[in-house]
Amino acid sequence: MSEARIIKKYANRRLYDTAESRYIALDDIRQLVMDGAQFRVVDARSGDDITRSILLQIIVEQEEKGQPMLSTRLLEQIILYYGDTLQSFVGTYLEKSMDAFIRQQQVLQDQMESMLQMAPSSAFKDMAERNLQLWKSMQDNLMKAYVPGAGSGGADKKNKD
Numbered sequence: 001m002s003e004a005r006i007i008k009k010y011a012n013r014r015l016y017d018t019a020e021s022r023y024i025a026l027d028d029i030r031q032l033v034m035d036g037a038q039f040r041v042v043d044a045r046s047g048d049d050i051t052r053s054i055l056l057q058i059i060v061e062q063e064e065k066g067q068p069m070l071s072t073r074l075l076e077q078i079i080l081y082y083g084d085t086l087q088s089f090v091g092t093y094l095e096k097s098m099d100a101f102i103r104q105q106q107v108l109q110d111q112m113e114s115m116l117q118m119a120p121s122s123a124f125k126d127m128a129e130r131n132l133q134l135w136k137s138m139q140d141n142l143m144k145a146y147v148p149g150a151g152s153g154g155a156d157k158k159n160k161d
Helices: 026-034 051-064 072-080 087-118 120-146 154-160
Strands: 005-009 015-017 022-024 039-043
Touching (some): 015 026, 026 039, 026 051
Parallel strands (some): 005 039
Antiparallel strands (some): 005 015, 015 022
């Protein structure tokens, strides 16, 4: 595995990418995350690792744009656990939950891609037929529940009597 790329943050709030020898913005760091690049952000003066605070800044920026991902209630619930004995457990739980969600999304995406590569038209036809059968079954069950004698067996019984 390659060594983590170093981004230096200077007192003037500018970020310097040492790997590319250029100043970058928070959007560039966000792109590094999206690309899966390994990096660390360090304070240029002290050498302290400030990666987490930079990532939090990116989250705040993203939350202010468009539709937020983190509801007020979720943020309140997270804040409740700061200083609590369960703080490290909650952090680990959230991280593991997000990892599982990402894995499930990848499996679903892989399945859809393989299904479409095999035979896109027949795959959609099969899916439509299954959905139609489920819809018919749901309608039959609703009819049985709300209309006395309705459904596949009720009408036939009436006619035979």
